[in-house]
Amino acid sequence: MTIVRRKFARWATSLGAAVLLLVSSGCVVGPKYHAPAPQAPAPAYKESPTQFKENEGWTVAQPSDAMLRGKWWEIFNDPELNALEEQLNINNQNIKQFFENFMEARAIVREARAQYFPTLTAAPSVSHSLISQNLKGSTTVSANGTGTTFSTQSTLYTLPLEASWAPDLWGKVRNTVREAQYAAQVSEADLENERLTEQTALAEYFFEIRGQDKLQEIFDDTVVADQKALELTRGLYETGIDDQISVVEAETTLQSAEAGATNVGIARAQYEHAIAMLLGKAASGFSIPVKPMTVAPPPIPVGVPSELLERRPDIAAAERTMAEANAAIGIARAAYYPNLSLTGEGGFESSAIGNWLSWPSRFWSVGTSISETIFDAGLRQATVQQYVSTYNADLAGYRQTVLTAFQQVEDGLAEVRILSKEIQQEQQAVNFAQTFLKLEEARYETGIDPYADVLIAQTTVLADQQTLNALQVEQMTYAVALVQALGGGWDRSQLPSPSRVTQKPAKAETTIEK
Numbered sequence: 001m002t003i004v005r006r007k008f009a010r011w012a013t014s015l016g017a018a019v020l021l022l023v024s025s026g027c028v029v030g031p032k033y034h035a036p037a038p039q040a041p042a043p044a045y046k047e048s049p050t051q052f053k054e055n056e057g058w059t060v061a062q063p064s065d066a067m068l069r070g071k072w073w074e075i076f077n078d079p080e081l082n083a084l085e086e087q088l089n090i091n092n093q094n095i096k097q098f099f100e101n102f103m104e105a106r107a108i109v110r111e112a113r114a115q116y117f118p119t120l121t122a123a124p125s126v127s128h129s130l131i132s133q134n135l136k137g138s139t140t141v142s143a144n145g146t147g148t149t150f151s152t153q154s155t156l157y158t159l160p161l162e163a164s165w166a167p168d169l170w171g172k173v174r175n176t177v178r179e180a181q182y183a184a185q186v187s188e189a190d191l192e193n194e195r196l197t198e199q200t201a202l203a204e205y206f207f208e209i210r211g212q213d214k215l216q217e218i219f220d221d222t223v224v225a226d227q228k229a230l231e232l233t234r235g236l237y238e239t240g241i242d243d244q245i246s247v248v249e250a251e252t253t254l255q256s257a258e259a260g261a262t263n264v265g266i267a268r269a270q271y272e273h274a275i276a277m278l279l280g281k282a283a284s285g286f287s288i289p290v291k292p293m294t295v296a297p298p299p300i301p302v303g304v305p306s307e308l309l310e311r312r313p314d315i316a317a318a319e320r321t322m323a324e325a326n327a328a329i330g331i332a333r334a335a336y337y338p339n340l341s342l343t344g345e346g347g348f349e350s351s352a353i354g355n356w357l358s359w360p361s362r363f364w365s366v367g368t369s370i371s372e373t374i375f376d377a378g379l380r381q382a383t384v385q386q387y388v389s390t391y392n393a394d395l396a397g398y399r400q401t402v403l404t405a406f407q408q409v410e411d412g413l414a415e416v417r418i419l420s421k422e423i424q425q426e427q428q429a430v431n432f433a434q435t436f437l438k439l440e441e442a443r444y445e446t447g448i449d450p451y452a453d454v455l456i457a458q459t460t461v462l463a464d465q466q467t468l469n470a471l472q473v474e475q476m477t478y479a480v481a482l483v484q485a486l487g488g489g490w491d492r493s494q495l496p497s498p499s500r501v502t503q504k505p506a507k508a509e510t511t512i513e514k
Contacts, residue, residue: 028171029337030330033323036398041305041406047413048302060302060413067303067311072489073203075298080288081206084279085199091280092198098191103509105184109502112180115173118165118342128155157356160347167342172334177502179327182320184501189317192490196313200484202278204477205271210293211473212268217292218465219261226254226458229441233451246451253455257462293472296423297416297479302486305406311487312405316495318398325391332383338372405485412482419475426468433461 044051049059068075073085089095131152168174230250236242276286309315346364350356373380437457443449 027169028174028330029333030171030175031326033326035319036322036395038306038309039399039402041308043304045302045305045410045413047410047417049413049417052417059299067307067491068301068483068486068489070489072483073199075300076203076295077298078206078295080291081203084202084206084275087279088198088202089195092195092278093280095191095195095198098187098194102184102187102191103505105180105187106501106503106505109177109180109184110504112173112177113502115166115176116168118163121162122160123162124159126155126157128153155351155353156349157351157353158347158349159356160345160349163344165342167340169340170334170337172331175327175330175334178498179324179331181498181501182324182327185320185495185498186317186324188496188501189313189320192313192494193317196484196488196490198278199488200480202275203480203483205275205278206288207293207476207480208473209268209271209275209288210291211469211476212264212271213290214292214294214469214472215466216261216264216268216290218462218469219257219264222257222458222462222465223254223261226250226257229454229458230254232445241447242451249451249455253458293476296420296472297476300416300479300482300486302409302413302482305409308405308409308486309402310492311490313487313490315398315401315405316492318394318401320495322391322394322398325387325394328387329384329391332380332387335373335380335383338370341369341371343367343369408485409482412478412485415478416475416482419471419478423468423471423475426464426471430461430464430468433457433464437461 071082071085073081131154230247230253233242233246233250237244237247272286272288273283275288276283279286303311344364344366346362348357348361349363350358350361355361437454437460440449440454440457444451444454
């Protein structure tokens with residue numbers, strides 16, 4: 001028995017050494033991945049205020065190579081916005097959905113890595129059988145020595161252990177693992193891009209509400225002024241200085257202003273409801289205090305164009321998608337090579353339970369097989385071509401994403417810069433319109449001009465104030481859009497490495513939520 005054990009041990013050791021040598025000599029087929037060469041951008045953004053001599057009321061933060069970091073919304077210096085953004089990062093359901101997609105992608109990495117190792121199964125069983133006396137050849141010798149044919153019962157106890165393994169000779173498993181790791185990185189970048197999208201949407205809706213509050217203030221002030229104008233017109237009419245048509249015009253102007261003031265509530269309510277949704281709350285129990293917007297956007301650190309490729313999560317996702325497609329080409333090419341499978345079985349079997357696990361009851365078998373596809377009607381070739389085309393399409397998608405990123409930054413810089421100048425011009429128009437109104441009111445009170453001239457001045461002031469407020473809201477929302485175009489506070493160093501996405505997550509991250 002000892003001799004048999006030693007022979008088995010030597011045989012197993014030799015087989016293991018041969019398998020390790022076989023695996024270590026394996027190669028990884030398929031193209032080696034190289035990240036696309038970055039496009040050579042200009043040293044500075046064309047639309048940056050630093051490229052224009054005139055002072056247009058808005059500048060970028062200095063130094064020019066500064067970057068947004070972390071909680072980008074804090075540059076707006078609004079405690080209420082800061083608190084809302086913190087709630088969004090915790091409770092937004094879209095962010096949670098993308099996070100779970102990322103956790104799923106990480107699980108797929110571990111699934112792929114399981115193919116590196118053998119599969120071991122155990123199937124203990126107990127069977128009791130009866131041999132029919134009518135079965136040919138089922139004769140036995142009875143106790144008295146005479147030959148008779150009769151039914152026999154038997155019991156078999158088995159405890160088999162089966163192992164199978166396919167060594168990764170051509171890198172199919174390694175490429176599968178890499179593909180899953182790259183896909184997990186894509187999922188993480190998508191998560192960060194979605195987080196940035198939700199954060200900027202919240203900031204834009206927040207400033208829209210502030211703009212609606214300012215517009216409400218404008219209409220409320222207009223209603224008060226129109227009410228005074230109506231009282232003055234009535235007084236002049238009652239004293240016979242003015243006619244009834246002026247009273248009707250004043251009443252019409254007042255009613256129109258009151259209707260406009262009422263209408264403001266629609267947009268404000270919708271933006272408020274939208275913010276509640278972003279925070280994962282029911283709109284029925286959520287409200288934001290009234291506070292008219294009076295601030296201009298802060299200087300935003302835009303950095304230099306060469307940094308943009310490292311700061312946008314969508315660009316990182318597009319590049320990792322290319323790496324994923326490249327690994328898929330290697331998986332497809334591995335199909336051209338033979339597959340080696342190693343199998344082994346061993347355990348114990350006995351007809352008596354008392355001898356079931358004894359050494360004489362042991363059994364074992366080992367084997368190997370090699371399979372190679374001889375004819376597949378061009379399936380493997382077409383599969384490789386499919387993934388090559390996928391890679392080329394992903395390369396084009398990556399380049400398009402980069403071009404779009406530069407376009408969005410330039411758009412944002414131009415919008416905020418030009419709006420700054422337009423706001424200055426519109427503010428002057430408001431000032432002149434208010435002066436015009438005061439002069440016309442004085443002339444009307446002294447009977448020099450008719451009330452129609454006052455009405456024109458009132459309409460002009462209200463229209464210019466509305467335009468100015470709309471421009472100020474646009475400037476704030478465009479500033480937020482510029483932050484989004486710059487990638488927020490994210491940079492590529494935050495993208496998890498392949499080894500990190502392979503790690504087993506914490507228990508709290510894999511618990512079923514109720």
